Amino acid sequence: MSAPKRAKRAISGWVVLNKPYNMTSTQAVGKVRWLFSAAKAGHAGTLDPLATGILPIALGEATKAVPQVQDGTKVYHFAILWGSATTTDDAEGEVVATSDVRPDQAAVEAILPRFTGTIMQRPPIYSALKIDGERAYDLARAGETVELAEREIQVDELNLISHDSEKTVLEAVCGKGTYVRSLARDIAEALGTRGHVSMLHRAAVGPFNDADALTIDQLEALEQPERDALLKGVAAGFSDLPEIRLDAAQASAVRHGNTVLLTGAGSPITLDECWASFKGEVLATGWVEFGQFRPKRVFN
Structure with a gap:
């Protein structure tokens, strides 16, 4: 016999999840919704499966506040692995081009202002953007030629965290719609080389940041009342x-x-x-x- 279904609860609030590596945002929402037996759940901004970090998950009435949080400023920490470009602009794709050029730290720091402010960006072909009703990544996986138009984005800050001959780690403070994978690809090309994202962590979304984050393991270790006590109120999404x-x-x-x-x-x-x-x-x-x-x- 199958286990009885959990009764769904009309519970509302925010779970600021530190999404683990190799989990989709949809899977993360489903897991959190199940843990809280929530009748309704959603998230404020998709994270790639290979990315970790802040995924604000809205339960109940907090889902009505998703647009405000999703439109908030994002902070990303990411590594550009020098020397190879991939189909997906991250470590998941196949290598399509290589280069022996390895930029030094001074060259990287000098190029960053070019990618700060209001800039034009071409999204990765492996993205969730739609072309004639079809997801770009579905078309790309089917072997079709995908052409995405450049879009205007806002990058408030680009700061160097660390650098060596193999990779550079940067921090980006940016607005909605920014693709970090495209940023890494374009920075590498501007430096006369190739590169792709080998690590991506979202450190903040709107009012939520790493200091607020909970892991799935932490939530699973708690009983329901303790779990409920960790929920942030619906109003937390409006602190800005x-x-x-x-x-x-x-x-x-x-x-x-x-x-x-x-x-x-x-x-x-x-x-x-x-x-x-x-x-x-x-x-x-x-x-x-x-x-x-x-x-x-x-x-x-």
């Missing part, structure tokens, strides 16, 4: 956004999706994006226009 605190009457109106006039000294007149709360609980995300809070997404 202004908070609008409402009174009981305003909160009642917002719960029904209605606009409310903000009162009191210091109330904002205009805000592009913010979140509203009542007694510390998340009510809605939205914006402020002409002194009125306009809800965009209401939380239960």
Whole structure:
């Protein structure tokens, strides 16, 4: 006889997972969802299977905050292995080109400003981007020619962590949509050589970083009440956004999706994006226009 199914719980909050090597983001979400018996779960930003690090997993009502976290600044630590380019721009692919050129540290440091700021980037052909409804990596694996257009991305910082003749480790602070594999490929080509990502760790996503991270082993070792106690509140996903605190009457109106006039000294007149709360609980995300809070997404 098969084991009885776990009852799904309407539990809400954030698990800041340190995703292990060789696990997909979907597998990680499934595992965490099972551990918490959560009725609903999702993640804020895919990590490649060969990458480790911060994968914010949203349970319940926190899934409504995924766009805000996903749009936050990312921090990556990655190693460029010099001398070979691969089909996937990482260690998983087949070698397609080689070079004997090994850049010195001064050359690497000199090239980094060229890849900082607002730049154009061509995503890897082995990516989840869609072409005519099909994933690019599915087309590439089927042997079809994949051509992806360059896209504008934002790289706030590129810092050198370490360097030797075989590889260079860098830190990238960047915005949504940046492909670190492409960054490594393009840096190598700009230095007159070839290279691919041999190590990739995401150290931060929006408000969450390595200091918050839990491993699957840590979660598995705990009983359910202890596990639940480690959940971060739904509001943790909004720490980078202004908070609008409402009174009981305003909160009642917002719960029904209605606009409310903000009162009191210091109330904002205009805000592009913010979140509203009542007694510390998340009510809605939205914006402020002409002194009125306009809800965009209401939380239960």
